[in-house]
Amino acid sequence: MIGNVPHIVQYQGSKRILAPQILRFIPMKFNRLVEPFAGMAAITIAVAKQERANHYLVNDLNAPLVAVLESAIETPNELFSEYSKVWNEQFAYSGGSVEHFYKVRNDFNNGQQTAANMLYLLARCVKGSVRYGSNGQFNQSPDKRRYGTAPQTLKTNLMAISYYLKGKTHFMSKDYREVLDETKAGDVVYMDPPYQGVSNVRDSRYYSGIGFYDFVEAVDSLNRRGIDFLISYDGKCGDKQYGEDLPEELGLQKVLLKAGLSSQSILLGKKEITYEALYVSKGLQQHFVPLQEQQYSLFEAMAV
Numbered sequence: 001m002i003g004n005v006p007h008i009v010q011y012q013g014s015k016r017i018l019a020p021q022i023l024r025f026i027p028m029k030f031n032r033l034v035e036p037f038a039g040m041a042a043i044t045i046a047v048a049k050q051e052r053a054n055h056y057l058v059n060d061l062n063a064p065l066v067a068v069l070e071s072a073i074e075t076p077n078e079l080f081s082e083y084s085k086v087w088n089e090q091f092a093y094s095g096g097s098v099e100h101f102y103k104v105r106n107d108f109n110n111g112q113q114t115a116a117n118m119l120y121l122l123a124r125c126v127k128g129s130v131r132y133g134s135n136g137q138f139n140q141s142p143d144k145r146r147y148g149t150a151p152q153t154l155k156t157n158l159m160a161i162s163y164y165l166k167g168k169t170h171f172m173s174k175d176y177r178e179v180l181d182e183t184k185a186g187d188v189v190y191m192d193p194p195y196q197g198v199s200n201v202r203d204s205r206y207y208s209g210i211g212f213y214d215f216v217e218a219v220d221s222l223n224r225r226g227i228d229f230l231i232s233y234d235g236k237c238g239d240k241q242y243g244e245d246l247p248e249e250l251g252l253q254k255v256l257l258k259a260g261l262s263s264q265s266i267l268l269g270k271k272e273i274t275y276e277a278l279y280v281s282k283g284l285q286q287h288f289v290p291l292q293e294q295q296y297s298l299f300e301a302m303a304v
Helices: 019-025 042-049 063-074 076-092 097-109 115-124 151-165 176-181 212-225 263-267 292-302
Strands: 030-035 053-059 169-172 187-191 228-237 240-242 253-261 273-280
Touching: 019 042, 019 228, 019 253, 019 273, 030 042, 042 053, 042 151, 053 063, 053 176, 063 076, 063 115, 063 151, 063 169, 076 097, 076 115, 076 151, 097 115, 176 212, 212 228, 228 253
Parallel strands: 030 053, 030 187, 053 169, 187 228
Antiparallel strands: 228 240, 228 273, 253 273
16 A cells, blocks of 8 residues: 555545555556656656656646646745745735635736746635636636645645655656657556546646547557556446547556545435546556455456
8 A cells, every 4th residue: 555645735636546546557666657647746646655666757738737746846845935925825815815816816817827826726726626718817716615735734745745756857848749759668657638528628627628539549659669558537437437438459458446435426315436447558467466455346347
């Protein structure tokens, strides 16, 4: 088991909870982990905590997110100091903490896209969910029930993450296909693209859509070049499957990871388990390490 993996901030879609299941398919020692759709880089952090890779490449098309990651890893004390200033301002702001959020959001949208401002917006917005409007501006609302991650709590996590990754990580903000073109033998690629429900349109988390067939072509290229990879890609809840399966001719092993009870189904008076799909390339299938207490549910899910 991985134990308590530090995280920078709550982030919708993060694979931090699923990391123990995902890491069962990743070698214990390899050269470089590449995350083309990093978000808050939960898998990178989990792999680094176990010192499995020598180097890490973190990429996301959302450049302010990458700025947060780079600051957290390379200059954690500076990020802590700047975030503390922004976070504490909400308690002295004349309009209250909610209006303070809108002020910071307006500053961010008008060019002040600092790592501290991005981090504060993530910490205070609804469900830690990054959303942008058609004009490219951050448009998510604040969570009125909380004030966001307290600076001292943040600092503890920042220092741990920096310890694991400082001096070992390269940061990029490019189209995922450009990142994949730079991969080489010895890399392991972990991809967590946006759900297919938004993959053929402009995705508000990533500024641009991820076309299904473009993605399949990129995956096929990795296969032909012998690059090892894993892909988190949709899943199922109850009897409902989300998204189209990746083509069988890619030769991938599809595993459904148990993600827990669906919060939406609970609101409807049901108890349905959510599974998230993980596709494993041929080269990594041999590295699977079963956990006895989860083995039955995992392979039961695979047979669905």
